[in-house]
Amino acid sequence: MKYRTLSLLLLFTSLFFFTYAQENPDVKFNEMTHDFGTIKQGDPAEFVFKFTNTSKEILQLTQVKASCGCTTPSWTRDSVKPGAEGEISVKYNTNRVGPFTKSVTVTYHPDKKPVVLYIRGKVEPTEPAVPAISYKEVVGGLAFDKLSTNIGTMDSDKEIKQVFQVKNISPIKIDFTDRFEVGPMFRVDIDRTSLTPGQTATITVSVLGRAFKEGGTFDEQIKLYTTEQEDAAKVLRITGNIHKVLSAEEKAALPNIEFATTSYEGGKVLEGEKVSYAFPFTNTGKQDLIIESVKASCGCTATAPKDKVIKPGQASEIVATFDSRGRRGRQSKSITVKTNDPDNPTTVLRFAVEVESDPFHANDLGPAAKPGTGINHE
Numbered sequence: 001m002k003y004r005t006l007s008l009l010l011l012f013t014s015l016f017f018f019t020y021a022q023e024n025p026d027v028k029f030n031e032m033t034h035d036f037g038t039i040k041q042g043d044p045a046e047f048v049f050k051f052t053n054t055s056k057e058i059l060q061l062t063q064v065k066a067s068c069g070c071t072t073p074s075w076t077r078d079s080v081k082p083g084a085e086g087e088i089s090v091k092y093n094t095n096r097v098g099p100f101t102k103s104v105t106v107t108y109h110p111d112k113k114p115v116v117l118y119i120r121g122k123v124e125p126t127e128p129a130v131p132a133i134s135y136k137e138v139v140g141g142l143a144f145d146k147l148s149t150n151i152g153t154m155d156s157d158k159e160i161k162q163v164f165q166v167k168n169i170s171p172i173k174i175d176f177t178d179r180f181e182v183g184p185m186f187r188v189d190i191d192r193t194s195l196t197p198g199q200t201a202t203i204t205v206s207v208l209g210r211a212f213k214e215g216g217t218f219d220e221q222i223k224l225y226t227t228e229q230e231d232a233a234k235v236l237r238i239t240g241n242i243h244k245v246l247s248a249e250e251k252a253a254l255p256n257i258e259f260a261t262t263s264y265e266g267g268k269v270l271e272g273e274k275v276s277y278a279f280p281f282t283n284t285g286k287q288d289l290i291i292e293s294v295k296a297s298c299g300c301t302a303t304a305p306k307d308k309v310i311k312p313g314q315a316s317e318i319v320a321t322f323d324s325r326g327r328r329g330r331q332s333k334s335i336t337v338k339t340n341d342p343d344n345p346t347t348v349l350r351f352a353v354e355v356e357s358d359p360f361h362a363n364d365l366g367p368a369a370k371p372g373t374g375i376n377h378e
């Protein structure tokens with residue numbers, strides 16, 4: 001009984017769809033879904049859906065609408081007689097990378113259920129064009145794309161690779177020998193050491209930052225030799241600037257200036273007074289600290305380092321003396337201290353006081369102040 005019921009249900013369903021198809025004039029398409037497969041970005045993607053009017057009525061396409069702006073349809077505008085053919089052309093914009101599935105809905109007269117067509121595929125990015133190499137630097141039988149390069153500024157804890165392209169433009173085979181003249185700051189690798197006429201090779205020069213003993217600019221040459229009888233030496237030039245990056249151990253071995261304070265608020269003073277303050281500091285490094293220069297922001301402030309060279313662990317001070325003559329109100333001055341401390345080559349000390357007028361001793365400037373630790377008002 002169960003199997004009979006199922007059979008009757010399938011028969012009824014088939015009859016329903018058959019009857020539905022017979023009640024509607026047919027529009028028969030050559031394809032309902034077109035798969036473009038894989039397309040390169042920017043390549044054209046267009047397909048023409050062809051259809052036949054298999055009904056007994058004249059057919060007119062009234063609307064063909066794409067599911068998005070990236071798909072553009074065009075279609076037969078004239079009416080299609082029974083048995084005649086028409087077409088719908090669909091273009092897809094392949095500037096968008098990735099898989100796609102788009103629909104085109106076709107409405108026609110006499111009014112029937114719309115037909116939906118589909119296009120699909122996958123757009124892959126276009127490989128960037130590789131620029132042609134210009135071998136303009138000729139040395140003997142070899143031509144190079146360049147013979148010199150500048151790496152700019154690199155940190156000494158980094159490694160930078162520079163590439164030179166070379167081509168054999170001679171009629172004979174040329175070999176690179178094992179003879180290199182190259183400093184310890186560079187490593188040279190050649191991917192092909194034997195070049196037949198027309199063959200090319202890549203020379204990779206690694207710039208080893210750690211191998212540079214000092215920072216600053218450099219201009220170095222690398223000499224490679226070939227089996228040629230003449231012009232066997234090929235000279236490559238590399239220039240640049242090394243920014244020295246110190247390790248923790250290297251930093252610990254250098255001088256280090258450490259101030260107890262870098263600013264002083266002197267409070268209120270009377271006009272005409274001289275105020276002195278000593279900025280104490282210690283060399284906490286392991287090499288001699290050298291005071292290279294001490295400069296105040298104006299002539300009203302005198303500065304005097306107690307010592308020019310400070311041994312490791314030794315303490316010293318920078319004395320600043322401010323002369324308030326002819327000045328009133330808030331006075332903020334700075335003292336710039338330059339040393340051989342690589343981490344703190346420049347330290348700016350701040351000195352500030354509030355100068356008030358002295359109505360009783362307007363012309364009495366008093367004796368000069370003696371430098372010392374702390375405040376000295378005279």
